[in-house]
Amino acid sequence: MAKYFIHNDEQELTMESPYHNLLGNVPSGWTVVDYQNAGEQADVSDAALAIESESGLTITGTPSIVVELNCYTGIRDSNGDPVTTRGNKWICIPVDPSGSWTDITNSMTNWVERDDASHDALIAMGKPE
Amino acid sequence: MINTFDVYASDLQTAMNQLKSAGAHYYTKPNAGHYSVKDVEKGIRSNEYNRAYAPTSNYRTQSVQTNGQRSSVILTGRLYLNGNFAGMYDYAYINGSVSYDTEDYPKINHWFTDNTDTHWALVHVNGTLTTDQRIVIRPPVRKLGFVLHTDGTFTNNGLVSMTGRGANHSGTGNSHGYTAPIAIPVKSGITIPAAGGAGGARKVQTAAGTSLKNDGGTATNGTGGGGSGNCHPVVSGTRATSGAGAAGTCFTSGSGGGSIMQYHYGTSGADQSGNYMDAIANGGAGGNAVDRVSVYGQMGGSGNPAGCIRGSDATTNLNYWGGQGANTNPQPWHYYGYGEDVNIEDKRAVLGNSYYLSRPYSVGIGSPDNGFDGTAGCLYIFVDGTWTGTGRAYAQGSSTGNAHDGVSGAGGGCVGGGVVCILSNSTSGGPSSYVTGGPVGNNYGGGGGGNGSAIRGTF
Numbered sequence: 001m002a003k004y005f006i007h008n009d010e011q012e013l014t015m016e017s018p019y020h021n022l023l024g025n026v027p028s029g030w031t032v033v034d035y036q037n038a039g040e041q042a043d044v045s046d047a048a049l050a051i052e053s054e055s056g057l058t059i060t061g062t063p064s065i066v067v068e069l070n071c072y073t074g075i076r077d078s079n080g081d082p083v084t085t086r087g088n089k090w091i092c093i094p095v096d097p098s099g100s101w102t103d104i105t106n107s108m109t110n111w112v113e114r115d116d117a118s119h120d121a122l123i124a125m126g127k128p129e
Numbered sequence: 130m131i132n133t134f135d136v137y138a139s140d141l142q143t144a145m146n147q148l149k150s151a152g153a154h155y156y157t158k159p160n161a162g163h164y165s166v167k168d169v170e171k172g173i174r175s176n177e178y179n180r181a182y183a184p185t186s187n188y189r190t191q192s193v194q195t196n197g198q199r200s201s202v203i204l205t206g207r208l209y210l211n212g213n214f215a216g217m218y219d220y221a222y223i224n225g226s227v228s229y230d231t232e233d234y235p236k237i238n239h240w241f242t243d244n245t246d247t248h249w250a251l252v253h254v255n256g257t258l259t260t261d262q263r264i265v266i267r268p269p270v271r272k273l274g275f276v277l278h279t280d281g282t283f284t285n286n287g288l289v290s291m292t293g294r295g296a297n298h299s300g301t302g303n304s305h306g307y308t309a310p311i312a313i314p315v316k317s318g319i320t321i322p323a324a325g326g327a328g329g330a331r332k333v334q335t336a337a338g339t340s341l342k343n344d345g346g347t348a349t350n351g352t353g354g355g356g357s358g359n360c361h362p363v364v365s366g367t368r369a370t371s372g373a374g375a376a377g378t379c380f381t382s383g384s385g386g387g388s389i390m391q392y393h394y395g396t397s398g399a400d401q402s403g404n405y406m407d408a409i410a411n412g413g414a415g416g417n418a419v420d421r422v423s424v425y426g427q428m429g430g431s432g433n434p435a436g437c438i439r440g441s442d443a444t445t446n447l448n449y450w451g452g453q454g455a456n457t458n459p460q461p462w463h464y465y466g467y468g469e470d471v472n473i474e475d476k477r478a479v480l481g482n483s484y485y486l487s488r489p490y491s492v493g494i495g496s497p498d499n500g501f502d503g504t505a506g507c508l509y510i511f512v513d514g515t516w517t518g519t520g521r522a523y524a525q526g527s528s529t530g531n532a533h534d535g536v537s538g539a540g541g542g543c544v545g546g547g548v549v550c551i552l553s554n555s556t557s558g559g560p561s562s563y564v565t566g567g568p569v570g571n572n573y574g575g576g577g578g579g580n581g582s583a584i585r586g587t588f
Contacts, residue, residue: 009557010563011519043349061566061580072572075361076363076392077338077364122425126424
């Protein structure tokens with residue numbers, strides 16, 4: 001699955017300790033994309049627009065990652081029974097520029113955990129009386 | 130006495146240079162202008178006559194600040210850019226180089242007035258400016274824009290922010306007055322468009338099962354639009370519609386629309402009579418949640434102020450979460466992260482309260498009482514020298530609540546990102562700008578806010 005790291009040349013991304021030089025230590029499998037075109041106009045680059053087109057979502061900021069995560073596909077089916085099936089879905093997650101690549105990987109896990117917990121909480125709220 | 134001085138300039142950079150000259154004049158001649166005897170008498174009685182209002186340099190050594198009513202703000206008036214009325218302004222003039230450390234933090238509020246929504250905050254430091262790590266420079270109230278102009282190197286090791294300070298210039302609700310959006314010419318080649326990114330359109334669903342929303346849009350050099358509310362028809366019904374987000378403007382990012390999450394949704398939502406689920410334009414209120422109760426909570430969009438919440442029981446108070454079914458008690462927000470950035474959170478808690486003082490995970494800083502009020506504003510940093518340091522410049526949009534915030538249901542639309550425009554002697558380097566729109570958070574959140582614009586140019 002494609003994994004995109006979107007940035008706007010934030011200075012922290014190339015700084016060493018206490019930062020983590022994220023752009024200098026990109027793990028394999030990630031595609032790095034500059035969000036804005038160079039120059040005085042803050043317009044979105046063609047590469048970023050292509051990612052938005054591929055994923056069907058809006059890149060809401062930088063730095064961020066655009067990845068496919070495996071999430072529940074809904075809360076309840078047409079019978080009112082809990083949905084337990086999962087599917088891949090494109091997600092844009094903001095990245096803390098002070099963090100490490102490990103933190104970025106963990107943010108993907110955390111996102112799914114939060115989404116699962118939300119799903120479970122909504123199921124637990126039951127049905128109308 | 131604060132002098133009145135209307136500014137007519139071709140662009141914002143020229144306006145700041147004009148004000149710099151005017152500021153130096155009025156700083157040394159605090160009583161310049163035409164006054165009636167009554168005005169002079171009033172000034173003397175209030176200890177405002179014959180006082181230089183601007184500090185000379187550091188507050189610590191500021192003997193002129195120790196008597197009477199003191200403020201750095203010495204000018205006010207109307208601001209015209211390229212022949213168009215851009216709003217009112219207040220101008221602070223600080224004569225000399227300034228260095229702030231942590232202990233100086235509250236005193237920066239001397240730079241600002243409490244004129245809300247109708248005024249720009251324009252600040253000039255007639256020298257260099259150095260801020261330490263814990264310094265946060267942010268107007269205390271919503272402004273049409275904030276320009277920080279230094280006459281030398283600005284070493285920013287702290288934060289300069291317009292997060293949560295975008296103006297509600299709609300003239301409605303809690304707005305302090307209407308100002309028409311216009312294109313803001315910053316300098317030759319850089320213009321902030323009157324209209325920012327589009328708001329996320331109402332999301333309409335006729336089939337049950339999925340949680341969908343529309344994100345806010347972007348605009349070159351503009352603010353981001355607000356996202357629509359989450360639309361989640363759960364099991365059975367005909368048609369569900371969430372509220373639309375609002376477009377950004379030259380003075381603020383867009384607010385978010387209200388959400389709908391219904392087990393039996395019938396025909397309900399933003400397109401039905403009696404619902405006010407769309408966000409108000411020009412930085413106004415976020416859209417309300419749908420007017421029908423549900424098993425689930427449903428949240429209004431973020432904005433000025435955030436839209437009303439609809440809980441899961443018949444309580445008529447729209448800001449009450451209600452019974453939340455059989456398992457969840459009504460409760461205030463869960464508090465998570467800390468810091469300026471919504472992405473900096475206390476990772477020790479996935480759900481529930483964290484152990485330390487903090488704020489709701491999803492909300493942007495600057496909102497009153499950590500609620501979901503506030504839109505991102507426009508921050509201009511003009512440095513006649515080098516822009517350097519390890520700090521940051523912010524104008525970020527806030528999200529809305531999610532289940533991990535104690536919101537058991539659908540999230541309203543998020544707020545778009547603002548504008549950070551930095552002009553210095555280089556078009557790169559120095560503290561970074563963050564103009565992220567409100568993040569979605571999880572699959573049951575509202576539409577994301579459109580990203581704002583981070584602009585770099587030469588002064």
